[in-house]
Amino acid sequence: MDTHQIVWNEMVAKQIVQHLDKRRMEGSYAPNGAQARDEITAMIPPGAKVYRCGSMTTAGIGLWEKIAQLPGVEIIDPYQPGLSPEQAMELRRQGMIADVMIASSNAITLDGRLVNLDGTGNRVAAMCFGPKKVILVVGMNKVAPDLESAMARVKHYAAPVNVIRAGFNNPCKENGLCIDCKSPQRICNLWSIIEGHMIKGRIHVKLVGENLGY
Numbered sequence: 001m002d003t004h005q006i007v008w009n010e011m012v013a014k015q016i017v018q019h020l021d022k023r024r025m026e027g028s029y030a031p032n033g034a035q036a037r038d039e040i041t042a043m044i045p046p047g048a049k050v051y052r053c054g055s056m057t058t059a060g061i062g063l064w065e066k067i068a069q070l071p072g073v074e075i076i077d078p079y080q081p082g083l084s085p086e087q088a089m090e091l092r093r094q095g096m097i098a099d100v101m102i103a104s105s106n107a108i109t110l111d112g113r114l115v116n117l118d119g120t121g122n123r124v125a126a127m128c129f130g131p132k133k134v135i136l137v138v139g140m141n142k143v144a145p146d147l148e149s150a151m152a153r154v155k156h157y158a159a160p161v162n163v164i165r166a167g168f169n170n171p172c173k174e175n176g177l178c179i180d181c182k183s184p185q186r187i188c189n190l191w192s193i194i195e196g197h198m199i200k201g202r203i204h205v206k207l208v209g210e211n212l213g214y
């Protein structure tokens with residue numbers, strides 16, 4: 001990040017945080033991943049069960065290694081190596097009643113709406129209801145001007161890149177472009193647009209002044 005990008009990030013993040021507050025969600029800004037990691041770790045209550053959702057952002061800032069060091073905290077991790085598909089699915093179910101869920105968001109609009117798209121829906125479902133606290137770590141590269149551009153970002157960039165990462169045999173793996181496939185491994189099945197929440201403060205968005213995730 002050069003100086004001008006840092007200034008833009010701080011100015012825009014401040015306004016998004018204000019919009020989140022109006023939507024009964026919390027928001028805060030960290031200028032870098034290391035600070036975000038420490039601030040999020042400090043938000044985990046002692047003895048909490050923490051649900052890990054798929055996120056290159058949270059892995060990229062070393063968040064899970066830090067949380068694993070917290071005394072008494074249990075991480076519900078469907079992505080740990082060696083699990084059968086059935087075991088991984090069961091952990092996703094257990095995650096729905098965790099104390100804390102941590103993920104990213106595929107996009108966030110300038111007026112504080114959270115836009116996400118899932119294959120199986122465990123992540124978007126838990127964002128909406130289940131875990132007592134939801135913490136979403138969002139790099140400023142995921143800010144979109146409005147809902148239309150946010151959805152376009154998710155469908156035409158985040159989804160194909162995630163398909164390439166996962167190695168799924170979907171059409172976008174071949175050329176990076178979405179053709180709205182009906183593949184069995186399609187990861188674009190379930191949209192979520194979060195415009196606010198009745199439980200004030202349940203969702204906390206940690207904006208980060210770095211390019212993180214897709």
Ligand code: SF4
Nearest residue numbers: 159172178179181188
């Ligand atoms: S709908 Fe299919 S082709 Fe389009 S991004 Fe999703 S998985 Fe790829």
